[in-house]
Amino acid sequence: MTKLIEKLREKIEAQRPHTAALVKEHGDVVIDHVTISQVVGGARDVKCLVSDISYLDPLEGIRLRGKNIPETFAALPKAPGNEYPSVEAFWYFLLTGEAPDEEAVAEIKAEFKYHAKVPPYVFDVLRALPKDTHPMVMLSTAVLSMQRESKFTHFYHHGFKKDRAWEYMYEDATDIIAKLPEIAAFIYRHKYKGGDIIGPDPKQDFGGNFAHMMGFPKPYDDVARMYFIIHSDHEVGNVSAHATHLVGSTLSDAYYAFSAGLNGLAGPLHGLANQEVLEWVLKFQEKLHGAEPTEENVRVALWDTLNEGHVIPGYGHAVLRRTDPRYEAQLQFAQKHMPDDAVFKLVQMIYIVAPKVLTEQGKTKNPWPNVDAASGMIQYHYGLREYDFYTVLFGVGRALGVLANLTWDRALGYALERPKSVTTEMLEKWAAEATVKA
Ligand code: NMX
Ligand code: MLT
Numbered sequence: 001m002t003k004l005i006e007k008l009r010e011k012i013e014a015q016r017p018h019t020a021a022l023v024k025e026h027g028d029v030v031i032d033h034v035t036i037s038q039v040v041g042g043a044r045d046v047k048c049l050v051s052d053i054s055y056l057d058p059l060e061g062i063r064l065r066g067k068n069i070p071e072t073f074a075a076l077p078k079a080p081g082n083e084y085p086s087v088e089a090f091w092y093f094l095l096t097g098e099a100p101d102e103e104a105v106a107e108i109k110a111e112f113k114y115h116a117k118v119p120p121y122v123f124d125v126l127r128a129l130p131k132d133t134h135p136m137v138m139l140s141t142a143v144l145s146m147q148r149e150s151k152f153t154h155f156y157h158h159g160f161k162k163d164r165a166w167e168y169m170y171e172d173a174t175d176i177i178a179k180l181p182e183i184a185a186f187i188y189r190h191k192y193k194g195g196d197i198i199g200p201d202p203k204q205d206f207g208g209n210f211a212h213m214m215g216f217p218k219p220y221d222d223v224a225r226m227y228f229i230i231h232s233d234h235e236v237g238n239v240s241a242h243a244t245h246l247v248g249s250t251l252s253d254a255y256y257a258f259s260a261g262l263n264g265l266a267g268p269l270h271g272l273a274n275q276e277v278l279e280w281v282l283k284f285q286e287k288l289h290g291a292e293p294t295e296e297n298v299r300v301a302l303w304d305t306l307n308e309g310h311v312i313p314g315y316g317h318a319v320l321r322r323t324d325p326r327y328e329a330q331l332q333f334a335q336k337h338m339p340d341d342a343v344f345k346l347v348q349m350i351y352i353v354a355p356k357v358l359t360e361q362g363k364t365k366n367p368w369p370n371v372d373a374a375s376g377m378i379q380y381h382y383g384l385r386e387y388d389f390y391t392v393l394f395g396v397g398r399a400l401g402v403l404a405n406l407t408w409d410r411a412l413g414y415a416l417e418r419p420k421s422v423t424t425e426m427l428e429k430w431a432a433e434a435t436v437k438a
Contacts, residue, residue, distance in 0.1 A: 002111060003104040005170070007096045012166060012411040015052070019412045036427055044318060048419070049245070051236040053094055053404050061325035062234055065097040069230060069329045075099050079205065084225040087206035087400070088112065091177070094232065094404040113202050115178035122146060123186060131191060135392045136266035138187045143176060143259045150253035151175070152410075165251075166411035172254035173403035180396045181206060185213030192386045210396075219337065220382045224393075226333060227378070230326045230371065231394050233401025237319075239264035240271065240395075244402040245409060249417040254406055261402050262395050268313070271372070271394040276313035278376030278387040280305070281346055293346050295353050302350070302357045314373030315354050316364045323368040330374035334381075343377045 032047040054064045064072050076085030076099055088108040092100035100108070125145045126138055147153070152168040182200055189197050193215070201212045207225035214220070236245055244261030248254070265271035284293070284301050291297075305312055317324065334344045351369060358367035376390050384390075 002107040049236045054233040054235050056235040056319050058321040069325045083222045090229050112178040115175045118179045118182050135187050135389045139392050140259045140262040142183045147255035152253040169410040170407045181210035184396050228397035231397030241402050246417050248406045271391040273313045274372035274375045274390045275387045298353045317366045317370045321366050324370045326371035327369045327374045338381045341381050347377050
């Protein structure tokens with residue numbers, strides 16, 4: 001048994017009585033109330049999900065297992081010469097809440113290597129798709145096509161026991177995560193590099209192997225580590241995490257559930273915004289015809305976007321009410337590694353102007369940038385210029401968070417998710433009753 005499995009089992013056994021006691025002894029305690037605006041407005045801020053893997057404070061930003069982004073980077077071991085922790089170390093941390101020692105990291109590296117072989121039919125499926133298929137369709141299809149490999153589903157049909165379900169979900173999660181670098185890199189090189197596929201280098205860690213298969217030299221390995229870690233989890237109410245959790249709550253396996261999560265991530269109001277940011281920046285640069293960007297011409301272009309009925313991509317958030325710390329982490333990276341990059345300079349100028357424009361417009365509750373406002377510029381700088389691929393990178397990182405959550409969902413036996421819907425007539429009746437009372 002690996003140190004990770006041992007620690008995870010210990011943590012799960014310690015947590016189960018807490019969850020059981022909360023339901024049995026305090027199940028009727030009221031923690032929220034729901035307004036009509038929340039029912040019509042996408043359940044914003046309704047407290048009806050639970051996860052101990054991360055929590056998003058509107059003013060502070062994300063805490064992964066209680067640590068903010070800089071604390072997370074500082075707490076986890078790094079390989080010599082690397083600026084960022086390995087994905088392997090981070091996976092241990094997400095699942096258990098503790099930093100692994102070197103032996104545990106080595107075990108996870110070996111485990112990922114053991115599970116990394118992608119079934120050849122996945123590549124056949126991807127090759128069969130039209131070349132102009134969006135890379136997110138390719139990623140989601142690749143994951144779903146492997147459903148027949150699910151150990152969880154096999155267990156379900158052969159002696160299922162609820163208290164052991166997490167072990168098989170963990171197996172599926174490991175299987176998927178270990179294969180994602182090769183699948184994502186295959187999609188990239190198949191779609192944009194004429195099918196010139198680079199095989200894996202099993203000696204490298206998750207981030208290093210991904211950079212190698214993508215065909216990008218150092219420090220892209222560290223870019224990949226940083227990128228996957230900051231995109232992993234954002235509590236469980238965001239669309240990709242929630243979709244994964246929702247589908248998993250039917251006892252669908254991790255392949256079905258994660259593929260559903262990826263489909264949600266592919267929307268422009270969610271992960272696709274990172275592609276849209278770069279597209280916006282490049283189109284803006286093109287319109288300048290070589291002239292310098294100024295606060296004034298950026299302001300005009302942002303207003304043009306709003307007046308055309310579009311949102312400013314990369315700005316605003318459903319929960320955050322400040323600049324996203326994940327945006328700040330990427331800005332710090334860019335300041336250190338690519339201070340003179342033209343796209344970076346423009347992104348910084350947008351950061352000065354966009355909050356003012358959005359505040360002037362007066363609609364958004366949060367005029368500050370989110371993670372997507374900065375992620376494309378770093379990829380672009382290191383040569384990944386095909387921006388419709390960017391959400392795939394988000395998806396690889398997001399796998400870590402949603403699959404850690406899915407493992408814990410089964411460990412704590414969370415129920416089938418089935419909220420109640422009401423009719424408009426009912427809402428109108430309750431509205432009228434409230435008006436009479438007032
Ligand atoms: N540009 C223009 N209008 C905006 C923006 C923006 N960036 N953000 C919010 N608004 C509008 C929003 O469309 C809504 O307008 P209306 O009343 O006409 O429907 C109004 O402001 C109120 O919206 P909020 O309550 O502030 O935001 P909400 O929680 O509904 O939505 C987002 C959150 C993230 C969907 C929204 O801010 C947005 O569309 N941002 C741009 C897309 C983006 O960057 N998405 C990525 C989010 C992070 N991620 O990776 O998932
Ligand atoms: C995310 O990382 O999932 C996004 O910031 C969206 C969200 O949290 O709702």
